[in-house]
Amino acid sequence: MTAREIRNFLIAAGLLALCALLPVYGSPYWLTMGTTMAMFAVLATSWALFSGPTHYISLATAAFFGVGTFVTGLGFQALPFWALPLIAAGIGAVLAALVGLVTLRLSGVYFVIFTLGMAEMVRQVVTWVQNQTGHRGMYVLTSITEREIYWMLLGLGALVYLLGWLIGRSRLGFALRIIGNDETVAKHSGIDTALAKVALFMVPGAVAAATGAMLAPRYIYIEPATAFAPLLSFQVVIMALLGGTGRLWGPVAGVIPFTLLWEVITRQAPNQTLLLLGLAFLLIVYVLPGGFVGLWDRLRRRYGGHG
Amino acid sequence: MSRTILEARNVTKRFGGLVAVSDVSFDVTEHEVMGIIGPNGSGKSTMINMISGSFAPSSGSIRLRGAELAGKPAHKVARLGVGRTFQLVRLLPELSVIENVMAGAAFGHRRRWGHEAEHFARSLLERLGLGQATGMPVSALTYIDTKRVELARALAGDPKVLLLDEWLAGLNPTELSTGIALIRSLREEGRTIILVEHVMDAIRSLCDRCVVMSSGAKIAEGTPAEVLSDREVIRAYLGDGDA
Numbered sequence: 140m141t142a143r144e145i146r147n148f149l150i151a152a153g154l155l156a157l158c159a160l161l162p163v164y165g166s167p168y169w170l171t172m173g174t175t176m177a178m179f180a181v182l183a184t185s186w187a188l189f190s191g192p193t194h195y196i197s198l199a200t201a202a203f204f205g206v207g208t209f210v211t212g213l214g215f216q217a218l219p220f221w222a223l224p225l226i227a228a229g230i231g232a233v234l235a236a237l238v239g240l241v242t243l244r245l246s247g248v249y250f251v252i253f254t255l256g257m258a259e260m261v262r263q264v265v266t267w268v269q270n271q272t273g274h275r276g277m278y279v280l281t282s283i284t285e286r287e288i289y290w291m292l293l294g295l296g297a298l299v300y301l302l303g304w305l306i307g308r309s310r311l312g313f314a315l316r317i318i319g320n321d322e323t324v325a326k327h328s329g330i331d332t333a334l335a336k337v338a339l340f341m342v343p344g345a346v347a348a349a350t351g352a353m354l355a356p357r358y359i360y361i362e363p364a365t366a367f368a369p370l371l372s373f374q375v376v377i378m379a380l381l382g383g384t385g386r387l388w389g390p391v392a393g394v395i396p397f398t399l400l401w402e403v404i405t406r407q408a409p410n411q412t413l414l415l416l417g418l419a420f421l422l423i424v425y426v427l428p429g430g431f432v433g434l435w436d437r438l439r440r441r442y443g444g445h446g
Numbered sequence: 447m448s449r450t451i452l453e454a455r456n457v458t459k460r461f462g463g464l465v466a467v468s469d470v471s472f473d474v475t476e477h478e479v480m481g482i483i484g485p486n487g488s489g490k491s492t493m494i495n496m497i498s499g500s501f502a503p504s505s506g507s508i509r510l511r512g513a514e515l516a517g518k519p520a521h522k523v524a525r526l527g528v529g530r531t532f533q534l535v536r537l538l539p540e541l542s543v544i545e546n547v548m549a550g551a552a553f554g555h556r557r558r559w560g561h562e563a564e565h566f567a568r569s570l571l572e573r574l575g576l577g578q579a580t581g582m583p584v585s586a587l588t589y590i591d592t593k594r595v596e597l598a599r600a601l602a603g604d605p606k607v608l609l610l611d612e613w614l615a616g617l618n619p620t621e622l623s624t625g626i627a628l629i630r631s632l633r634e635e636g637r638t639i640i641l642v643e644h645v646m647d648a649i650r651s652l653c654d655r656c657v658v659m660s661s662g663a664k665i666a667e668g669t670p671a672e673v674l675s676d677r678e679v680i681r682a683y684l685g686d687g688d689a
Contacts, residue, residue, distance in 0.1 A: 310552055310553070310559060313548075313549070313552055314552075314553065316538075316540070316541065317538055317541070317549045319540070320538035320539060320540050320541060321536055321537075321538055323500075323520075323532075323536060324532075324536050324537075324538060324549070324599075325521075325549075326499075326519070326520035326521050326524070327498060327499075327500075327520050327521075327524055327529075327530055328521075328524060328549050328550050328552075328553050328554060328599065328603065329521050329524035329525045329553035329554045329555070329557075329603060330521055330553045331519075331521045332521065
């Protein structure tokens, strides 16, 4: 490791420790906010691992997340809680591999529409199964507290960052960047583009499912309409793009301001949250094409900073 | 005695009712530069695309040292040892010059990674006269330099056969002589090259042998001097009146 990497590691570890202390010094209100932020940070960062380099915009986050919550809903009485996110991650990865295999030939807007449709289909299937068995929703009554959820999410977040760092310096990460630039060149350079895409698409699938499994106790009552709400997929995309997908720390730079703003708007004008989503999208497209990361890089270039 | 490295046998490609390449056979020997020439629409690029695995022939076989290429996906063909450039230059715009070349080194026929790939990419760029440009974004390059980067990327995988699809097209006269000298130096290194080309000067000075195609069929094969004086070839290029 270079000196620079060691420095970045120390900074990351310090920030993580600071975040981990939030339940100790923060009020319950800030713990709730922190949990929401940690959730979106995990989802958006893992989303960007795949969609950042490839430019394949996936709207399937809600499907994986929902599957995760249902894993907890169905399993929390029979299994120890720590096993549930692991099982959810496994199911999420398999589901992502299946989706990847089907969507291999799709690119651009077709991939976007397919993933949105897929999420909706999973929700409908779960609803149908529940109707067949005479259920509506499920109560998830556990002794898991908010601070435990928060710490679990932080742990998962650290794992995602570590994984992202490892992928970034691996052949797989390089292959994905080449694919995102020109898939034809990628193939003719010897990259098995299908395999690379499926392999990396499994990461956000597994992480989103694990996140859902961890958060299920927070909702107490889960049903398909809320667990698979498509809004979540859009929030994750907007936050990741607002922060920028060019760097590992990008998405989190979008998550924090967006979550705070979302909270303010939800309290002041609950019906206008979708407006915020739309405005943020316009802002990204017209003003911040590379997100905050792109802005940061441009400013650094202009003012000759370093580091 | 040189060995045959690539052999095409009875290769045919149909697009619906259109026969783009019809029953074409030829051999390429090691360390040779072979030209595929012919008028526009004669099936040259289709032939190159089939060799590189962009698409599969409708029938026939293409073998590289005995290994069948026909029907294999492009990434497998590349790993078996076929490198190519594109008729319209394709670079990776978000990557730097050296990363563009490393892309070829990391996944190609002979794979390199990390410092080794970087070192190899740098030496290739220096070899092709782009030593100062390694860290530049590709958007800052001149036209011939984009072609050099693409060539370096194709070479970075250490291919057994290099396919150049109109690599000299669009260059001005000065650049053209530079370009021809560059390909000649590759030839002197002992590389095996198949080039599709329209520039006659380049064909005469570079090719050991040529295959001439017209309307999808092979109509002549031989040294450039032989094929360019062939009546059939002249007729294909210039029409009946001049033959």
